[in-house]
Amino acid sequence: MQYSERVLDHFQHPRNVGEIPDASGVGTVGNAKCGDIMQMFLKISDDEIVEDVKFKTFGCGAAIATSSMATELIKGKPLSEVEKLTNEAVVEALEGLPPVKIHCSVLAQEAVQAAIADYRAKKQQKEEAQKTE
Amino acid sequence: MHVYLDNAATTKVLPEVIEAMIPYYSEFYGNPSSFHSFARDAHKGLDDARRTVAKCLNAANPSEIYFTGGGSEGDNMILRGVAQAYRKKGNHIITSKIEHHAILHTLQELEDKGLATVTYLDVDENGLVDPEAVRAAIRPETILVSVMMANNEVGTIEPVKEIGAICREAGVLFHTDAVQAIGHIPVDVQDMNIDLLTLTAHKFHGPKGVGAVYIRKGVRVPAMITGGGQENKKRAGTENVPGIVGLAKALEIQTENLGANMAKMTALRDKLIAGVEERIKTVHLNGHRTQRLPNNVNFGIRYIESESILLMLDLQGVAASSGSACTSGSLDPSHVLLAMGISHEEANGSLRMTLSEFTTEEEIDYVLEILPPIVQRLRDMSPIYPKGGE
Numbered sequence: 001m002q003y004s005e006r007v008l009d010h011f012q013h014p015r016n017v018g019e020i021p022d023a024s025g026v027g028t029v030g031n032a033k034c035g036d037i038m039q040m041f042l043k044i045s046d047d048e049i050v051e052d053v054k055f056k057t058f059g060c061g062a063a064i065a066t067s068s069m070a071t072e073l074i075k076g077k078p079l080s081e082v083e084k085l086t087n088e089a090v091v092e093a094l095e096g097l098p099p100v101k102i103h104c105s106v107l108a109q110e111a112v113q114a115a116i117a118d119y120r121a122k123k124q125q126k127e128e129a130q131k132t133e
Numbered sequence: 134m135h136v137y138l139d140n141a142a143t144t145k146v147l148p149e150v151i152e153a154m155i156p157y158y159s160e161f162y163g164n165p166s167s168f169h170s171f172a173r174d175a176h177k178g179l180d181d182a183r184r185t186v187a188k189c190l191n192a193a194n195p196s197e198i199y200f201t202g203g204g205s206e207g208d209n210m211i212l213r214g215v216a217q218a219y220r221k222k223g224n225h226i227i228t229s230k231i232e233h234h235a236i237l238h239t240l241q242e243l244e245d246k247g248l249a250t251v252t253y254l255d256v257d258e259n260g261l262v263d264p265e266a267v268r269a270a271i272r273p274e275t276i277l278v279s280v281m282m283a284n285n286e287v288g289t290i291e292p293v294k295e296i297g298a299i300c301r302e303a304g305v306l307f308h309t310d311a312v313q314a315i316g317h318i319p320v321d322v323q324d325m326n327i328d329l330l331t332l333t334a335h336k337f338h339g340p341k342g343v344g345a346v347y348i349r350k351g352v353r354v355p356a357m358i359t360g361g362g363q364e365n366k367k368r369a370g371t372e373n374v375p376g377i378v379g380l381a382k383a384l385e386i387q388t389e390n391l392g393a394n395m396a397k398m399t400a401l402r403d404k405l406i407a408g409v410e411e412r413i414k415t416v417h418l419n420g421h422r423t424q425r426l427p428n429n430v431n432f433g434i435r436y437i438e439s440e441s442i443l444l445m446l447d448l449q450g451v452a453a454s455s456g457s458a459c460t461s462g463s464l465d466p467s468h469v470l471l472a473m474g475i476s477h478e479e480a481n482g483s484l485r486m487t488l489s490e491f492t493t494e495e496e497i498d499y500v501l502e503i504l505p506p507i508v509q510r511l512r513d514m515s516p517i518y519p520k521g522g523e
Contacts, residue, residue, distance in 0.1 A: 008448070011441070012445075017513075017514050032477070032478040032481065035481045037515075037516050037517060057515070057516065059440075060438055060440035061440055061441050063438070064514065
């Protein structure tokens with residue numbers, strides 16, 4: 001099994017590692033039993049631009065590289081566009097992944113989606129709280 | 134620095150071994166089954182090799198050694214052969230849960246085909262098989278017990294002699310997969326009550342694709358590969374003469390140097406174990422601490438995943454592995470670690486480093502220098518690593 005140069009680059013120098021304490025949305029997917037956990041933190045502006053993104057990942061080289069690449073692909077982009085991020089786009093940006101590692105890119109897509117869902121749920125909660133006030 | 138710590142996967146071929154093999158490619162290339170001087174030279178190479186291997190294993194007679202195409206072939210030949218030859222007596226086979234896949238997958242297939250009923254014995258947290266559990270599992274229809282001499286992942290050395298004695302007492306054949314043990318620890322088939330044994334050359338500085346089985350006189354193992362009558366009709370196919378000569382040469386050298394190599398590797402192994410335990414928190418030595426192959430180190434490193442450690446090590450010139458080389462690329466955690474009661478989570482973070490007598494103290498120092506920061510970096514990236522460390 002051989003990783004592309006891009007995968008090795010993102011594995012060795014992962015972009016946007018860490019946490020955002022006041023994140024607008026946090027998504028966690030996977031479990032330690034299956035060997036991968038990804039956590040995505042999004043900071044979303046009022047006009048719904050992904051201003052900042054950070055990740056933490058437990059997993060293989062591909063899991064770390066796909067998380068890193070996903071953050072690069074969505075940082076600074078409008079939410080409407082970020083929502084459409086596919087795992088294929090992550091794989092393509094990494095110049096391919098070994099077949100057994102494709103599930104890592106799916107996990108990265110799901111982590112972003114989970115963070116967006118968390119943002120939406122929090123936003124709705126806030127709006128409802130405002131309504132009742 | 135380039136450091137090779139994956140000697141349980143395979144080893145480098147000794148220069149003396151290569152030298153011994155070359156004439157059997159260039160000069161004595163005759164087919165040992167032919168009738169001329171070229172054949173006689175090749176045949177002599179085979180005979181000498183058989184004698185050497187018999188001597189190194191303390192087999193009663195060279196005719197009890199049969200050359201094969203490697204460890205997996207040897208395991209297959211013995212399991213399938215015994216199941217077939219002894220089916221009138223019964224079809225029950227006893228093995229352990231931590232055997233190599235060459236044993237486990239073969240037995241699984243025999244079960245699926247209705248040719249065997251298999252008992253898979255548990256091991257303790259150190260990976261040890263309890264000989265009394267073997268005794269308790271033996272039934273009137275039991276034809277074979279197969280327990281490895283030493284485990285390939287965690288290095289635990291099994292109480293083979295005791296298990297062999299129990300089998301002999303019960304009149305049941307005893308096979309041991311000694312692929313990881315031969316050339317690393319003393320092996321004596323007579324003293325250890327072994328009826329059948331598998332070995333392969335590339336684990337002790339011999340060439341790949343050649344192995345041998347020991348079949349005690351009187352034990353019936355029919356041919357799995359049929360054709361010509363080579364290897365006393367037990368293994369057809371023109372003999373890999375250079376490979377067999379290389380196997381014998383490597384085994385001869387390793388047997389001669391066994392004591393010195395064991396002492397050297399044990400010292401370096403223990404230095405590596407102590408160094409890792411001192412420098413990295415929340416690690417767990419997998420396998421038995423003392424009843425262990427002199428060249429095996431296997432750690433469970435919590436909160437991170439094996440492959441990312443291996444990749445980081447590889448980028449800095451260190452070749453290691455997670456469990457067995459045969460399972461890398463597979464997403465399932467090691468069946469050996471799971472059988473030892475280690476959780477899926479921890480089994481995902483295993484790191485195996487296996488030494489050879491060519492491993493130097495400088496290399497161990499280098500690994501001890503680069504491994505802690507690698508682990509810390511990956512832990513800092515891990516969402517399951519407790520904040521602020523331990």
